Amino acid sequence: MSQSLRFASLIFLLGILFLLDILLGSVTISAESVLRALFSPASADETIRTIIFQFRIPKALTAVLAGVALSISGLQMQTVFRNPLAGPDVLGISAGASLGVALFALGFSSFFSFGILSFAGAWPLALVAWLGAFLVMLLVLYVSTRVNDIMTILILGILFTSATGAIVSILQYFSSEAMLKAFIVWTMGSLGSVTSGQLTVMATAVIFGTFLSFLKIKALNAFLLGETVARSLGVNVTRSRLGVFFSASLLAGTITAFCGPIGFIGIAVPHLARVMFRASNHLVLLPAVLLLGANVMLFSDIVSQLPGMQTTLPINSVTALIGIPVVVWMIVRNKKFVSV
Amino acid sequence: MTGHQPDMAIAIRNLSVGYASVSGEAFFSRSNLSFSARKGEMVALIGPNGIGKSTLLRTLGGFQKPLAGEVSYYGEPLPGFSPGKRARTLSFVSTESLQVPNMRVAELVAYGRFPYTNWLGKTSAADRRLVLEAIEKVGLGGFANRQVTRLSDGERQRALIARALAQDTPVILLDEPTAFLDVNTKYEIFHLLHQLARQNGKTILLSTHDLNIALREMDKFWILLEDEALEGAPEDAVLNGWLDRLFSSGHIGFDNSAGEFFFRKKQAGTVAVEGEGVTQLWTVRALERRGYSLNQAENADLRITIETDDQQVTTWLLTTGSHQQRFDSLYDLLIRI
Structure with missing residues (x-):
């Protein structure tokens, strides 16, 4: 199968999954009604129209954005750190974003006694998440220049995630019950609670971050050969790294801010893309990861809705159950992963 | 410049x-x-x-x-x-x-x-x-x-x-x-x-x-x-x-003369080697590996004579004081000394 055929089938699959995501949900709506609502809204039932346009389409779009953003962010980190186990969640980048949100939502709102998560604009929320993500990224970068050991950096990510948990626990003592509940719900991750205003911010940030990642294709390729060779090829390593980090934390931070921490997409999707496309060149990998990420996230969303049932699963659990086997398989297959 | x-x-x-x-x-x-x-x-x-x-x-x-x-x-x-x-x-x-x-x-x-x-x-x-x-x-x-x-x-x-x-x-x-x-x-x-x-x-x-x-x-x-x-x-x-x-x-x-690196060993003694050609050269090398230095004088600790008979078979004759012993290979010789 040629590369373009692979891309074509991913695009086709994306269309199908997007439609399926809109068709299926906790309220059973016939395919015919959904299609009517989509293609001739005037003749459709009012309730169905609301469900489709106010809930299901924004949620499907959120899934696409989240999948794209987390996967590209994961690919960038795996390349820059030359580490197949890197990802926004593993390195603590998502935790950094969460900490930003937690400090903002629980900390400040305790002082000013209003619920930021529900009332504050989408931009401040995104901003604190980006800041948290970027700061952790810089910390990881700093450590990785001192300690040339992949395991140490991964353990640092775990430590940082635990530290975030600890700080959040402390904050919870000082928070009101309502705020606490809103925060806990946020930590479970959800694609459905994104408002239209947040969706606009999300889309803007994800498109910008993705655009930045495409500008860095050449530098990302150079990083595969290691820092010294990248330099010898004329790459400005420091500037390129910061550019990639900016893009990665923008992408991961945005999704964490609005959907909560969603794990294992960022680490698993790049591996699926490498297996499917048998490529190392980011000119191929980046669009591949983009499309695969959107597909995997839509699929996870469809599964989390448990079509035909009243309840929905937290998206977090679904992505973990899909992502972890991929990671385990990758570790088992690639025994020498430490030296990569 | x-x-x-x-x-x-x-x-x-x-x-x-x-x-x-x-x-x-x-x-x-x-x-x-x-x-x-x-x-x-x-x-x-x-x-x-x-x-x-x-x-x-x-x-x-x-x-x-x-x-x-x-x-x-x-x-x-x-x-x-x-x-x-x-x-x-x-x-x-x-x-x-x-x-x-x-x-x-x-x-x-x-x-x-x-x-x-x-x-x-x-x-x-x-x-x-x-x-x-x-x-x-x-x-x-x-x-x-x-x-x-x-x-x-x-x-x-x-x-x-x-x-x-x-x-x-x-x-x-x-x-x-x-x-x-x-x-x-x-x-x-x-x-x-x-x-x-x-x-x-x-x-x-x-x-x-x-x-x-x-x-x-x-x-x-x-x-x-x-x-x-x-x-x-x-x-x-x-x-x-x-x-x-x-x-x-x-x-x-x-x-400098051999164009090679060598390892300075603790002196084990001196040896005199009688023989010719490549066999002599490698015999000396083997002995040097053991820490012996070449000394062709009469008062060397060991004396080794390389002998080749009519059938082109080489043997090493080791003389220590009044004692003499014959060996078929350098390996056997080195085990003894």
Whole structure:
């Protein structure tokens, strides 16, 4: 199968999954009604129209954005750190974003006694998440220049995630019950609670971050050969790294801010893309990861809705159950992963 | 010597290399280094471990700033080079591990065209031709579509050299290109680099610990010692006794007449060997390995007579005082003494 055929089938699959995501949900709506609502809204039932346009389409779009953003962010980190186990969640980048949100939502709102998560604009929320993500990224970068050991950096990510948990626990003592509940719900991750205003911010940030990642294709390729060779090829390593980090934390931070921490997409999707496309060149990998990420996230969303049932699963659990086997398989297959 | 020296491919004057700490104080450094290399020369940077070979190479590659002094390529000082120009003047083969999944040899070598391609890194037909040429030159023809992860250590080193060739730079720097290779492959890599220097006029600077091979293949040695930096032809290094100084422990030395390194052993005694030709030579070597030194006088501790009968069978007769014993092989002889 040629590369373009692979891309074509991913695009086709994306269309199908997007439609399926809109068709299926906790309220059973016939395919015919959904299609009517989509293609001739005037003749459709009012309730169905609301469900489709106010809930299901924004949620499907959120899934696409989240999948794209987390996967590209994961690919960038795996390349820059030359580490197949890197990802926004593993390195603590998502935790950094969460900490930003937690400090903002629980900390400040305790002082000013209003619920930021529900009332504050989408931009401040995104901003604190980006800041948290970027700061952790810089910390990881700093450590990785001192300690040339992949395991140490991964353990640092775990430590940082635990530290975030600890700080959040402390904050919870000082928070009101309502705020606490809103925060806990946020930590479970959800694609459905994104408002239209947040969706606009999300889309803007994800498109910008993705655009930045495409500008860095050449530098990302150079990083595969290691820092010294990248330099010898004329790459400005420091500037390129910061550019990639900016893009990665923008992408991961945005999704964490609005959907909560969603794990294992960022680490698993790049591996699926490498297996499917048998490529190392980011000119191929980046669009591949983009499309695969959107597909995997839509699929996870469809599964989390448990079509035909009243309840929905937290998206977090679904992505973990899909992502972890991929990671385990990758570790088992690639025994020498430490030296990569 | 002052002014521009365009025939000097690499010129280093009073260079200090090392790492400056935050306070500005150098906590590792080598100062006052002056070395040079002409166009098309193959130069080995040698010195004990930890003496600063890699640091010097990194400074020459422009990856870290010199603490003082100057480096110039073809008469142009390195600090004035833009990253792009630097990448078109010198290529670097590092010791960093290379285990990138899904990368073919041709893709790896195509990285050499990096400084010449657009922002997406798209290669032109001319680029691809240069890549294939480079692959041919290092003897990897037919390997273009092989996965890099499937290459042997020697093949991978060749592929990395091909990448440097594809970069089409007049100067190639290599950090220990023959470390971790078996002896055959070490010779092959040195031979390959030698050819590239001769046939393509590349100036090649490499650091190495393989002195025996370097002595035969290199045009020049840059020797880094604890308190001195010396340069000259490998033979100059031998005649001036510089190689002896590489080994601070005193246990290892360089035998100028044999052209070999030797290990100074504790004296076991003296031995007189009677015999001829190759057998005599290797008998002496075997005894030296055991710490005996040759002494053809009457009062030697041991006396060995090599005898060959009509059927061309060689035996060794060992005489200690009044006691005599005959051996069929050197192995048996060595067990006894």
